[in-house]
Amino acid sequence: MIQYVIRRLLISIPVLLGISVVAFFMVRLVPGDTVTAMLGNSYTPDQAEALRSKYGLDEPLIQQYFLWLGNVLQGDFGYSQFTNTPVLDAILARLPITIELAVLSVLIAIIIAIPLGTIAALRRNSKFDYGASMFGLLGISVPNFWLGTLMILFLSLYAGWFPSGGFVGLSESIIGNLRSMLLPAIALGTAVGAVAMRMTRSSMLEVTNQEYIKMARAKGVSNERLIWRHALKNALIPVVTVIGIQAGYLLGGSVVIEQIFGLPGVGQLALQAITNRDYALLQGTILFIASAFVIVNLIVDVIYGFLNPQIRY
């Protein structure tokens, strides 16, 4: 198992390096000049020159990349030009919110997806199955930002059950925090839940046709045990993979959802960085989010290995 994890880790190193290359050069392609953006309207050419050499911006681009990468590896992501704070601090301050949002969304997705998909598979072609399939299709078709908007409209503005936006920290009030996070998590988790539900259903259908399920029935295993113990563990293997792939969707979706619900997370930070042309901040957030995707997939691989013994040995 440890060997397997180490192997996965080693494979992700070149990908992480590739991400850093893309994050660095892509942001450098964004039109505009960091230095002039920082100095504002009144500055002398000398001042600009001094700043340029301070940040190594007069060096060749390749060299700048390595300079930046070296700093990043030491935890120095540079300074945000707008807030004039270290990029890393800004990201770290907002990271818990995005993590909470993502975890909550995945939890909601799993709670919906696995029982729904399993029951739909067991009652194949029943009304329940058709209903679940319809939910699955609608869930992947509804734009999350519209779903979020609708929930604000009906559940917050009309019904008044939830705040329509803004964030309450976990340390301030746990209930308040959950109230402020629940709607965004549902908006973000619905699509993931729909995808996972569809996968659970089809995978469960495949597993229940396997010989070892018949064998388990011949052993006198009860129906409940048959489904939740013998079938589900095997059926979950592809579901976990799908949820891992959806992690990218979650991280991207958080950009939109955090904006709608006014949650000060990393996604909102990325959007601010783009609109403000805050290059160092943008490089930092992109690098962070893409690396988070790689790490989530690493975790998914480990869970996958845990579920599927054929991988482990």
Added chain:
Amino acid sequence: MSDYIMEVKDLKTHFHTKKGIVKAVDGVSFKVKKGEILAIVGESGCGKSVTSQSIMRLVGDKKSEEVTGEVLYHGEDLMKKSRLDMQKVRGKDLSMIFQDPMTSLNPAYTVGTQIAEMPMIHEKKGKKSAWNRAVEMLTKVGIPSPAKRAEQYPHQFSGGMRQRGVIAMSLACDPDLIIADEPTTALDVTIQAQVLDIIRDLRDETGTAIIMVTHDLGVVAELCDRVAVMYAGKIVEQGTIEDIFDRPKHPYTQGLLNSVPRPGSRERLKPIEGQPPNLHDLPNGCRFAERCPFVMDQCIEKEPDLLEAESKGHTVACWLEEEGNNDGDRGNTEGRGTEKVF
């Protein structure tokens, strides 16, 4: 109480499909004595696997599956049992070994866990004692270093070892009857012999009765006490192993036997003409009539019943055996059509 532990009476399993009713098993009756090995022989698609799964009630739950008849186990009809009661019988009193050991073990759990599950659900054993039973069972079926092997997953076992694991599982609660559905078909020839040895030894040791479903006459000859020959959903001939191998009465049985190359024999093997009938469009008369070299008008009009032949317990369903039709010239099976069943 009779000395039969199982009596199957007029078992019918019909599948309702879009193309019509498939009569996979159509009125099968047989008995199994305590401690005996009964073979159910026939080519693939003749309904022998469906028969075994119907006895276990592994088919019959879905709307499209219709199972009728009686399956008396110690005089009690399994068909009338509630689902929950049937669950208690499965695995504990009746257990089953499936054809392909590669797919009949759950890949997500260790072999030991899967064996230990049996005493845990049927005897309410604790984890530890159930595990000890699992290791004991693996020892019984001759798996080396069983304690270590119990902790391994199915994919770490070879095919033969997996089938031993499945056998260990089926034996874990000391059943009265094991139904083995082609237990050696998927294995290499050398492994087949080992697995058959294990099955025979276990029968001798525990006195468990076995229903051996197979298409392999070699397995039958080596292992079984009595034989039922199935063709197109029906039993066409039934008797002791001597009855069937030395005095086969039904032309189909004779055809099957001729397909086994006997050492020293230089006879040429000829295939039987034609195909088995379509199970959702069966003829009115004898189901073998179309391929039978001795076909008579009677055969096409009416189906023959399964009746006792010369010796006691030897039954055959063929009009040739009816009085007046027996011209006594059919002991010689040489040159008759044969069929590849291996």
Added chain:
Amino acid sequence: MSDLWYQLKKNKIAMSGLFMTIILIILAITAPWIAPYDPYEMAPDARFAEPSLAHFLGTDQFGRDILSRIIYGSRISLQVGIISVGLSFVLGTLIGVVAAYYGKWVDAALSRLTDVMFSFPDILLALVIMAILGPSLTNLMIAVGIVYTPIFARIARGSVLSIKNSLFIEAARSMGVSNLKIMWKHILPNSMAPLIVQVTLSFAFAILAEAALSFLGLGVSPDTPSWGIMLSEGKSWMESAWWIAVFPGIAITLAVFSFNVMGDGLRDALDPRLKNESS
């Protein structure tokens, strides 16, 4: 092909998806004739009109007719779908086929590149590309096209690999057919099935992506009748005029839904493993 049609015809849900798609296409083509109002025309005295007989779906904060804007919006959505999916299909298939066919370091390099691209969440990647190119409909189509390229590359690579070593390819190669010709005439047509399914599903993604980018204000210009723009404008007036945000959302959902349903149906019809299951 007729077999595929037969399979599809049996699938009622897939057929309803196809039907809805055809309606969408008809709407887009006939927009100037069927839209009751000019989608750009502002009517100061008809601002925030509730849905009524005059304006079936109401009007927005400038008095523009929402139904007309939604009808015209189908043009934007379809245009984005066709061009950006076309772009990712051509680019991705090219990358995938080349990677799989040549193997070795070409494959390694292209596959790693695909992995890296995959690591960037689609919306974020599209946002950054839009920041580089600047907001406009053309750039949006380019951005969405780039974002969905890796998935085509991966699928094409996978399906080419699965048939690359099959006997008929070997036979063609042994007869001296050139690499390019083998790829074009033999490998590509045989790996089409999963790609066609992906085209349909990507159409749905592309429509969603356009809406999301426009919603965030980094897509098409604000006066364009795009469903995403309408939604984002409507959000500000939600409390007083719910219809501005609700109807464009329904339009997006229905359009995306019909492509998803069609993709599902196509996959079921093309996947031989699932074919026999329904008997």
